[in-house]
Amino acid sequence: MDWMAWTWPTAIFFAVIASLLITFTVLAIKFPETPRTGILRIETTRGDRLFITLLGSAFINLAWLGIVGAQQPYALIVCLIYAAAVFRWV
Amino acid sequence: MEKTVNQKAWFLVLPVLLLVAFSAVIPLMTVVNYSVQDTFGNNQFFWAGLEWFEEMLRSERMWDALGRQLMFSGIILAIEIPLGIFVALNMPKSGFWSSFCLVLMSLPLLIPWNVVGTIWQIFGRVDIGLLGYTLDALGINYNYTQDILAAWVTIIVMDVWHWTSLVALLAFAGLKSIPDAYYQAAKIDQASRWKVFRFIELPKMMGVLMIAILLRFMDSFMIYTEPFVVTGGGPGNATTLLSIDLVKMALGQFDLGPAAAFSIMYFLVILLISWVFYTVMTNLDKREG
Numbered sequence: 348m349d350w351m352a353w354t355w356p357t358a359i360f361f362a363v364i365a366s367l368l369i370t371f372t373v374l375a376i377k378f379p380e381t382p383r384t385g386i387l388r389i390e391t392t393r394g395d396r397l398f399i400t401l402l403g404s405a406f407i408n409l410a411w412l413g414i415v416g417a418q419q420p421y422a423l424i425v426c427l428i429y430a431a432a433v434f435r436w437v
Numbered sequence: 438m439e440k441t442v443n444q445k446a447w448f449l450v451l452p453v454l455l456l457v458a459f460s461a462v463i464p465l466m467t468v469v470n471y472s473v474q475d476t477f478g479n480n481q482f483f484w485a486g487l488e489w490f491e492e493m494l495r496s497e498r499m500w501d502a503l504g505r506q507l508m509f510s511g512i513i514l515a516i517e518i519p520l521g522i523f524v525a526l527n528m529p530k531s532g533f534w535s536s537f538c539l540v541l542m543s544l545p546l547l548i549p550w551n552v553v554g555t556i557w558q559i560f561g562r563v564d565i566g567l568l569g570y571t572l573d574a575l576g577i578n579y580n581y582t583q584d585i586l587a588a589w590v591t592i593i594v595m596d597v598w599h600w601t602s603l604v605a606l607l608a609f610a611g612l613k614s615i616p617d618a619y620y621q622a623a624k625i626d627q628a629s630r631w632k633v634f635r636f637i638e639l640p641k642m643m644g645v646l647m648i649a650i651l652l653r654f655m656d657s658f659m660i661y662t663e664p665f666v667v668t669g670g671g672p673g674n675a676t677t678l679l680s681i682d683l684v685k686m687a688l689g690q691f692d693l694g695p696a697a698a699f700s701i702m703y704f705l706v707i708l709l710i711s712w713v714f715y716t717v718m719t720n721l722d723k724r725e726g
Binding site for chain 1: 443444445463466467469470471473474476480482484486487490491494495702705708709712716720723
């Protein structure tokens with residue numbers, strides 16, 4: 348694994364994403380759902396909303412880094428608000 | 438009636454996922470690891486945090502390359518999509534000539550990318566290339582190694598030559614799937630040629646056209662080989678598209694950290710645009726179906 352140049356922060360980052368994926372897989376099996384149409388007027392399942400959340404969060408973090416500077420904990424707060432909004436309304 | 442969706446079939450893609458893990462996921466994870474570190478080779482890494490991302494976001498070089506890239510993709514889409522539709526509309530619909538056209542048009546798609554680059558690199562040369570020599574003889578100043586406009590025209594014409602067939606073939610497939618009844622109805626209504634196109638052919642082709650736009654956009658957004666062979670990114674940096682710049686940074690300068698940060702942002706943009714296209718496409722299907 349040496350060649351992959353692991354660091355603790357990136358390992359935690361990937362662990363969080365992996366556990367999110369596993370959680371949503373388990374949720375999808377245990378509680379099958381109906382896709383719904385939200386404010387984007389597209390049909391989404393929980394998995395879709397997770398994808399929108401993660402992709403959007405990446406851009407929020409980049410924008411924060413570019414405009415405000417390297418204070419990612421604050422960007423993460425914005426991401427959480429964004430995530431809540433996506434899961435509530437999209 | 439609303440039905441719950443059973444997503445269990447997704448487990449069937451697990452073997453593919455395993456393969457993709459080795460070809461894409463693990464390399465991508467490594468890139469993420471590189472992007473937060475600095476290295477001077479020898480597999481020794483030093484923590485750099487988000488420094489490279491900040492540097493890249495503020496780097497004019499990356500924004501310029503992105504601008505050129507968007508311009509390139511925009512121009513080739515604006516040419517290839519209408520041209521492809523036009524070619525498909527004018528192709529013989531059946532019989533020997535139809536097959537002949539199909540085979541003829543697939544030919545550019547079969548040529549390896551570096552060969553396409555070499556063909557155009559020689560074709561455009563003023564001393565031995567047919568195109569360059571002819572233009573020069575006509576008194577037109579054409580030199581793609583020194584003139585920015587000539588370089589751009591060359592790589593755009595090359596891409597149009599290489600990929601318009603793909604759009605035409607997809608559009609042709611879309612046209613072939615329209616039942617005759619639609620045309621008969623249009624005839625009864627005495628619809629003009631334009632109206633047949635606008636209200637029958639275009640809506641029926643929408644699905645395949647979206648695929649064509651998505652494929653052409655992604656391919657052109659990631660294009661490397663052809664412009665690299667023809668212009669090498671020059672004159673100056675005039676045709677240095679995103680991937681050419683990325684390779685220069687990663688392999689030429691061995692700046693692994695900044696290049697990794699660059700590739701992650703590049704990847705995110707492609708992921709976003711692909712997702713938008715995919716969503717639009719599947720929603721179009723649902724509305725039609």
